[in-house]
Amino acid sequence: MKSSLDVVGVSYRYPKADADVLDGIDLRFPAGSFTVVMGQTGAGKSTLLMTLNGVIPHLKEGSLHGTVLMDGTDLGGFRVQTITEYVGLVLQDPESQILGRTVAEDVAFGPRNYLVAREEIRARVDHCLHQVQLDGFDDRETAQLSGGQKQRLAIAGILALQPQVICLDEPTSELDPQGRDEIYATVDGLRHTGEVTIVAVEHASADIVGRADHLVVLKDGRVSWQGEPSAFFRDLGLVGDNLVKPLPISVVGEELLSAGLITRDQIPLTVTEAEALVGRLTRGRPLPPPPELEPEPTTTFPAGEPVVEVRDLVHTYPGGHRGLSGVDLTIARGEYVAIVGRNGAGKTTLAKHLNRILDPTSGTVLVNGIDAATLKPWELARHIGYVFQNPDHQIFSATVAEEVGYGLKLAGLAQDEIESRTREVLGFVGLAAESGEHPFSLGKGERQRIAVASILALKPEILVVDEPTTGQDWAGVQSMMTLIDQLNAAGTTIVMVTHDMDVVAHHARRVIVMDGGRVAADGPVADVLARADVLAAAAVATTQPVDLSARLWPQSRPVLDEVALGRHLATELARTRSAR
Amino acid sequence: MILERVDVRVKILAFFAVMVAMFVFTDPLANTVLLALLLAALVAARTPLRGLWAMLQPLLIVLVLIVAVTMFTSTQFTQPELHAELFSLWGLSATLGGLLVGLNFVARILLMVLATYAFTISTPIDDLLEVLSRVHAPYWLSILVTTSISFIPTMGRKKDLIVEAQRARGARVKDSGPVGQIVSFVPIMVPLITNSILMADNLAVAMTNRGYGATNAMTAMRDLRFRPADIAVMTVVLIVLGGVIWLRYGWEMGAL
Numbered sequence: 113m114k115s116s117l118d119v120v121g122v123s124y125r126y127p128k129a130d131a132d133v134l135d136g137i138d139l140r141f142p143a144g145s146f147t148v149v150m151g152q153t154g155a156g157k158s159t160l161l162m163t164l165n166g167v168i169p170h171l172k173e174g175s176l177h178g179t180v181l182m183d184g185t186d187l188g189g190f191r192v193q194t195i196t197e198y199v200g201l202v203l204q205d206p207e208s209q210i211l212g213r214t215v216a217e218d219v220a221f222g223p224r225n226y227l228v229a230r231e232e233i234r235a236r237v238d239h240c241l242h243q244v245q246l247d248g249f250d251d252r253e254t255a256q257l258s259g260g261q262k263q264r265l266a267i268a269g270i271l272a273l274q275p276q277v278i279c280l281d282e283p284t285s286e287l288d289p290q291g292r293d294e295i296y297a298t299v300d301g302l303r304h305t306g307e308v309t310i311v312a313v314e315h316a317s318a319d320i321v322g323r324a325d326h327l328v329v330l331k332d333g334r335v336s337w338q339g340e341p342s343a344f345f346r347d348l349g350l351v352g353d354n355l356v357k358p359l360p361i362s363v364v365g366e367e368l369l370s371a372g373l374i375t376r377d378q379i380p381l382t383v384t385e386a387e388a389l390v391g392r393l394t395r396g397r398p399l400p401p402p403p404e405l406e407p408e409p410t411t412t413f414p415a416g417e418p419v420v421e422v423r424d425l426v427h428t429y430p431g432g433h434r435g436l437s438g439v440d441l442t443i444a445r446g447e448y449v450a451i452v453g454r455n456g457a458g459k460t461t462l463a464k465h466l467n468r469i470l471d472p473t474s475g476t477v478l479v480n481g482i483d484a485a486t487l488k489p490w491e492l493a494r495h496i497g498y499v500f501q502n503p504d505h506q507i508f509s510a511t512v513a514e515e516v517g518y519g520l521k522l523a524g525l526a527q528d529e530i531e532s533r534t535r536e537v538l539g540f541v542g543l544a545a546e547s548g549e550h551p552f553s554l555g556k557g558e559r560q561r562i563a564v565a566s567i568l569a570l571k572p573e574i575l576v577v578d579e580p581t582t583g584q585d586w587a588g589v590q591s592m593m594t595l596i597d598q599l600n601a602a603g604t605t606i607v608m609v610t611h612d613m614d615v616v617a618h619h620a621r622r623v624i625v626m627d628g629g630r631v632a633a634d635g636p637v638a639d640v641l642a643r644a645d646v647l648a649a650a651a652v653a654t655t656q657p658v659d660l661s662a663r664l665w666p667q668s669r670p671v672l673d674e675v676a677l678g679r680h681l682a683t684e685l686a687r688t689r690s691a692r
Numbered sequence: 693m694i695l696e697r698v699d700v701r702v703k704i705l706a707f708f709a710v711m712v713a714m715f716v717f718t719d720p721l722a723n724t725v726l727l728a729l730l731l732a733a734l735v736a737a738r739t740p741l742r743g744l745w746a747m748l749q750p751l752l753i754v755l756v757l758i759v760a761v762t763m764f765t766s767t768q769f770t771q772p773e774l775h776a777e778l779f780s781l782w783g784l785s786a787t788l789g790g791l792l793v794g795l796n797f798v799a800r801i802l803l804m805v806l807a808t809y810a811f812t813i814s815t816p817i818d819d820l821l822e823v824l825s826r827v828h829a830p831y832w833l834s835i836l837v838t839t840s841i842s843f844i845p846t847m848g849r850k851k852d853l854i855v856e857a858q859r860a861r862g863a864r865v866k867d868s869g870p871v872g873q874i875v876s877f878v879p880i881m882v883p884l885i886t887n888s889i890l891m892a893d894n895l896a897v898a899m900t901n902r903g904y905g906a907t908n909a910m911t912a913m914r915d916l917r918f919r920p921a922d923i924a925v926m927t928v929v930l931i932v933l934g935g936v937i938w939l940r941y942g943w944e945m946g947a948l
Contacts, residue, residue, distance in 0.1 A: 167897055193906035201901050208894035211902065213817065213842050217913075224910040225903035233911060255845040269902055469856045490862040498860035504890070505850070506857035508882035518879065519861040552886070566861060 114309050115183045115198065115276040117141040122163055122178035123333075124156075129174075133159045135333035137178070141277070141326075146303055146310045148320045148341065151330035152355040153557060153585040157313040158204065160330065161279045164311065165199040166192040182277070197226070200275035204282045206262040215241065215257070215265060216250035222273045233272075240268040244298045258455060260291025264298055271302075278302070280312040284319070285583045288455045288611045289653045292319065299323070315585060317357050318656070321345055321381045329354045346379040357586040360614060360674040361386050361656040367678025368393075373685050383659045390664060393685050401665035402680045416445030418481075419574055419605055420466060425475035427461055427629075435461035437629040438475070445573070448606045450616040450637070453626035454651040459609045462626065463576050466607065467496040479574075494523065497572030501579040503556070503563035512538065512554075513547040516566045523570065533569050541565045541595060557588040564595065574605040581612050593619050617641065617655045617672040625650050642670050694737040695814035699922040700823055703811055706925070709933040710807045714800045716936055720792055722946030723799035729932075730803065734810055744809050748802075755801065759794035766790040769948060792948055817841060822916055831909055839895070847888065854883045 119139040125132045134156045141147050149157050162168040169176040170192045180187045187195050203209055212218030219237045228236070241247055244264035249257075257265060263283055270278060280299075284292040296319055302308055303323075314320055320327070320341055327341040331354050337344060344350060348366050351358045364386060365379035373393060380386035390399070420443040427435040436458045443449055451459045464470040465477050468489045477484040479495055500506065509515040513534050520530040538544050541561045546554060551562055560580075567575065577596060581589040589612070597619060600606045610616060616623055616637060623640045625633040627650035633640045641647070641658045654662075657677045661670040671677040695703070710730065717723050734741065763786040769775060774789030821834040858879045899905075939945045 162897075165901070167900070171897055171900060191906075192900045193903050196901050196903055203894060203898055203901070205891075205894055207846060208891045209898040209901075210842065211839060211895075211899065213838065217818075217838075220911075220913060221904075222902040224913070225906045227907050227909060227911050230911055230913060233913070254842065273903060464856070467860055469859060488864075489859050490864050493860060493862040500853070500857045500860070502853070504887060505854045505883055506861065506879075507886070508879050522862040522864070570862065 114143040114307060116143040116309065117164060117199070117277055117311075118181040118184075119160075119163070120179050120181065122160075122176070122180065124159060124163060124168055124176045125174050127173045131333075133333050134163070137330075137333075137335060139328060139335060139338070141309055141311055143183075143309055144306055145325045146299070146312070146323065147326040147328060148324040149311065149313045149328045149330060150315070150317075150320075150354070150356050151336075151585075152587055154555060155330040156333045157330055158281050161201055161281050161311065161313060164277070164279055165201045166190065166195045167201065193225070196275065197273050198275055199277040199279065200270035200273055201279045202266050202270050202281060202283065204285070206259070206266040209266045209269065210254045210262060211269070212254060214250065215246060215252045215254060218254055218265060219268050219272050222269055226273075236272045236274070240271040243271055243301060244268045245294065245301075258291070260287050260294045260455075263287065263291065263295060267295075267298060275308065277309040277311065280310070282313050282315065282583075285315060288651075290454050290651050292316065296323070315357065317345065317359050321359065329356065331355075342381055345381055346376055355585065355587045357589070359656065361660065363674040364657065364660065364678040364681065365389075367675065367682045368685065371682035371686055373682060373689070383656050383663065386656075386660050387663050390681065390685075394688060397688065399664060399681070399684050399688070401668035402661075402671055402676070416447065416605075418442045419445045419479065420607075421476075421478040421481075422462075422465070423476045423478070425462070425465060425477065426473045427458075427465065427470060428473045434629055435470075436465075439629075439631055441624065441631060441634060443574075443605060443607065445605055446600070446603060448600045448619065448621045449608065450620035450623045451607065451609045451626060452611070452613070452616060452623060452650075452652050453632070457626040457650065458629040459626050460578060461629075463498070463578060463607060463609050466574070466576055467492045467498050469498070490522065493519070493572075494570055495572055496574045496576060497567035497570060498576045499564050499567050499578065499580065501582055503559040506563060506566070507551045507559060510550060511548050512543060512551055512562055515551055515562055516569050519566055519570050533571075537565045537569045540568065540598075542591075557584055557591070560584070560588075560592065561595070564592075568599070572604070574607065575599060576607045576609075578609045579611070580608060581610065581615055589615065613641075613653055613655050617658065625652055627651075638669050638672055641672070693739055693814060695734070695739050695810060697921075698814070698925055699916060699918055700815055700819035701916065702918075702922045702926050702929070703815060704823070706929045707807055707811050709929050710803060713933055713936040714803045716940045717946040718793075718796055718948045719946045720795035720799050722939075723796055723803060726936075727799055727803050727806065730806055730810075734806070739810055739814065743813065744806070747805055747809055751801065751805065755798045758797050758801075759791065762794035762797060763787070763790040766793040771948070774948065789948060796948070818914060819916070822912065822914060825912060826916065834910075835899075835904070843891075846891075847884075850887055851880070851884055854880055854887070857883075 119137050122134055122137045123132050124134040137160060149160060151157055159168065162172065163176065164180055166187060182198060210218055211221045216237050219240055220233050223233045223236055241249060244267050246261065246264055246268065254265065284295050287295065299310065302310060324341050327338065327344050328335060329337040329344065336354055337350060345359050345362055348358055348362060359381055361383055362379050362381060368374045369376060369379060378389060380389050422439055422441050425436055425439040429435055439462060451462065453459050461470060465472060468484055471485065479492065484492060507515055509518060516534045516537060517530045520533060538547050541564055543558065543561055543565065551559055580592050580596065584592065593615060596606055608620060620637055622635065623637045624631055625640060625646060632650045633643055633646045641654055642662060644654065644662065647654055657672060657674040658670040661677055713726055714723055717726065764784045766787065766789055769789040774787065776788045777785045778788055778791065779786055821837060824834050825831065863879055940947065
């Protein structure tokens with residue numbers, strides 16, 4: 113059974129808000145289709161999903177206008193518990209959706225509420241766990257699951273109600289590439305059965321192209337564009353206007369388009385398409401590779417002295433799990449280092465040794481030549497700042513300024529010094545106007561800036577940033593990375609833990625690939641990204657421009673920047689064309 | 693573990709029988725015999741006793757203090773020879789009866805710990821919930837119990853993350869003794885509370901999304917069934933309890 117949903121003139125305003133978060137939405141989700149909803153943070157994506165199964169208005173206050181129809185029936189008069197048997201909603205945070213101690217118990221929670229017979233529930237649990245590739249996990253404790261497994265369990269919990277429409281709110285935003293693949297394998301499986309209509313909110317552009325039937329782009333609570341995903345991603349002006357991340361490979365295509373070599377509908381959306389396109393344009397003749405550039409020095413400053421030296425570092429967690437098994441590396445002043453690798457590879461474990469959140473089981477960490485073990489964590493905090501992924505784990509003050517001043521107060525600074533530094537750092541992160549606001553009245557991106565500011569106020573020489581772009585929209589990614597780039601340009605050594613390889617390619621100068629608690633590769637970004645075998649073994653994806661340049665010129669250093677690659681291709685292709 | 697297979701209702705009965713028996717006896721010797729019997733029964737049922745030490749360790753100092761205090765403070769005894777003074781300290785006299793009262797308290801606490809330990813390690817939470825639903829407890833109560841239990845590890849991880857985040861800003865959590873603990877209390881507790889509120893809000897939506905509240909009950913996923921072995925265990929428990937009462941009140945044994 114599958115059903116269609118129609119959204120007719122839906123507007124919604126949160127209590128005490130000045131403007132509608134949804135402003136006259138008209139949409140149709142045809143039966144059996146897969147629709148993706150994109151748009152910047154605050155565009156109304158999550159709110160839209162919540163109106164589809166009645167969470168809005170039944171569980172959230174505020175004013176709702178308009179109707180949602182399922183196969184022509186107005187859902188307005190029904191309770192959430194009634195609608196959810198037809199329209200299921202998987203929320204963003206899997207952690208707060210798991211309601212059972214074991215996996216099987218959790219999946220059974222839904223059908224038990226409807227007094228489904230026990231044998232039927234058991235059959236549904238088996239079937240749904242199979243659908244999300246968690247076969248045999250029945251008796252596993254939910255607390256022991258990985259992020260990707262939890263997310264899939266949350267999907268199974270909704271599937272057990274056998275809904276005809278399933279809505280997924282950013283199902284992959286907190287996951288590593290492997291976890292993302294697992295979720296999309298699940299979505300592909302659901303698509304294959306053709307039993308359900310799927311609506312998903314998603315930021316990751318590359319995963320959607322070739323998968324979704326229909327793309328809806330929201331901006332400021334309105335539908336700003338809808339249609340075939342490929343048509344959207346081929347129009348970079350449109351992508352930019354809607355603050356969506358462009359596909360890097362389409363940027364290469366855009367350069368060929370503006371050189372007059374191809375038409376808009378020939379812009380490639382995958383690396384394979386791009387390779388075929390270049391092959392057609394050259395008629396099989398080889399293209400000269402881009403001129404070999406000297407690798408960029410990994411430090412901006414002349415051979416900086418080492419600030420962090422890690423010697424034979426081993427960390428064993430209580431319970432015997434090996435987090436790190438023998439890591440050696442040196443980071444010099446002014447470097448911009450990215451640490452990449454799959455979940456559990458030891459990235460964060462390594463980073464947490466730098467400011468003694470974790471202590472070595474054996475081996476040493478030297479900071480500015482001093483053994484970190486001899487320093488107290490609060491002494492280290494002045495040399496090494498550590499920005500965590502979730503700002504909400506540290507915010508406790510009533511105003512932004514107090515929050516930023518907390519670390520300074522702990523460091524024992526005088527009140528006027530605290531105030532002047534707070535003002536300075538809030539200006540730097542662009543929150544000067546918000547200094548008297550309550551942190552929780554601001555958006556997540558702004559709260560993340562508060563967290564960064566509260567660390568920067570201590571003026572650390574080395575800044576460790578854990579997943580700075582996870583869960584952020586394209587504009588948030590851009591502004592956060594601009595901030596980090598500025599800090600590095602001002603002399604701060606940056607160590608960044610991330611999954612986002614496009615961010616690595618564009619911002620870092622050195623990359624360390626972790627795998628199984630060891631360093632699998634370490635060097636300038638272009639050199640490491642060229643080593644496809646090492647990356648594949650460590651489950652790290654490469655970027656589209658690197659992939660394309662490796663396919664075109666396997667012997668040369670790959671091009672990191674899509675614009676540079678596009679321009680080079682455009683120039684060379686124009687030359688071969690005029691030579692004919 | 694044989695105890696795991698015993699019906700939860702029989703275990704509850706046995707648990708209460710131990711509680712009654714140890715208050716019937718006031719003589720430490722009698723309660724020590726009871727303790728030995730219980731321990732022997734648990735060992736015979738191949739109950740793993742490794743986790744027991746962890747429960748007892750923090751109690752040891754309390755047990756010593758109890759004996760030390762009751763030695764001097766207990767004064768009401770039925771038998772005159774119990775008033776005999778053992779020694780005196782700063783004008784307070786320690787009596788033989790006081791010592792025995794203290795030891796009896798210790799024996800009772802040990803019995804309670806042992807019984808609780810055996811009950812908790814052998815009883816899955818689902819069994820308890822099933823009993824709750826049998827006695828017609830409202831079903832939200834079982835949901836309350838299960839969600840609270842499944843959120844303990846989640847909240848524990850949240851707390852660790854918050855402590856790490858505040859330490860990275862220079863907060864002196866756990867490095868500076870009790871004073872530091874209090875100074876850093878607000879920066880830890882406030883984010884923990886705000887995070888729990890946010891999570892609770894999500895949880896409410898998530899539960900409704902899964903149909904919680906659609907009906908006034910939930911499908912029971914397991915049955916409780918008495919087996920002959922359960923009847924046998926129950927009979928033994930009742931005979932022992934009857935014996936205890938008979939010894940105490942029929943023969944005036946086991947009292948100080």
